[in-house]
Amino acid sequence: MTAPLSRLIPACIVRAHERAQDGHQGVRTQTLEAYGHGLHACQYEELATGLADLPGAVPVRLQARTVMVVAGQVLYPIRYAKRDVPVTVARLRRAVGLRADLIRRHGPEPMQGELDLGLEELQEQEFHNDLNQLDPNAGLVLLAYACAMEKGVMRLEWGDAELRRGDRHLLWHHHEGLDLPGKRQSA
Template sequence: MSDALSASPWARTIFGSLAAEVAAIVPTCLVRAHERAHGGHEGVHTQTLEAYGHGLYAAQYEELSAGLSQLPGVELVRLQARTVAVVAGHVVYPYRYAKKDVPVTAARLRSVSGLRADLIRRHGPDPRQVELDLGIELPDEDEPHADLARLSPDTKLVLVAYACSLAEGVVRLEWGSAELRREDRSLIWHHHEPLLIRWQR
């Protein structure tokens, strides 16, 4: 899988000669994150899914940063107490958008503020539609999350969006670039494509 020709044209544009390796590492890491969270849930024997949810949230960052750090030139950055990898000038950021197999185009953030929203606004693609000037005084945007100062201003964002549950594991996995629509917290994807889920619980 080290042959860059096995990666998509978009991935090669983003990651260059590392594209095929990144495309292989990301799914493997997220499946491992699910398995760790699944094991944590079984270990505490709770009736709720708290252990799984919190475990998956932490493990997704740990697995991705550990897996991608093996590649040449990767920079590790701490954002809100989580380590993320910057590969070829692109921060690879995981986002579990659903617990069941629904299209990634249905993804919606919980909030238009906070690190994830600021990351998409500051490092995602430019909006496709310019906001109309209606002559109305709008409130100024809040200052971006302080941790974003740890990223170079020209760093771009690759969102790794996935649907995953305790019972089914990772059922859908895509990556791409998206902007955040403030009105309804939905993502407007400029590009998204599936990643092959190689092995699973």
């Protein structure tokens, strides 16, 4: 299943960039708002369309966006940078919200456990309501990419990362580059 995904996902992300670029050029704004908002919406749409015919692919609506679940893995896109930098510098804009909750609930177990002082949790961690639509045992594969309007998709990797409570920095357990259409992934 990874061979078709490793070809389809890069094509979907590149198409999302191209659509967002076209949208920006269409509205001719001086800011990159149209591009950024367009890319955010298009990344989900292109993945949903591009992966729909895979055996066992299931679309799930999370916060008004369709994400694809393939072989029990939620495939979730994240644009982590506007310049060509390693995915290991990726961080979220916010340490709370659907994206952060998705990573904490469905991402890998933390490499290092939290300090246990023997005190009971005062409040069990609550997650975004939309996550109830996912199988609690579903895994998470982050589709992390660096992309800018003028340069296009510069880097795309997939893997799993943890997000500690209150933190915005992703701690990658495993990640590997995906070849972009028309160019080979750099190391």
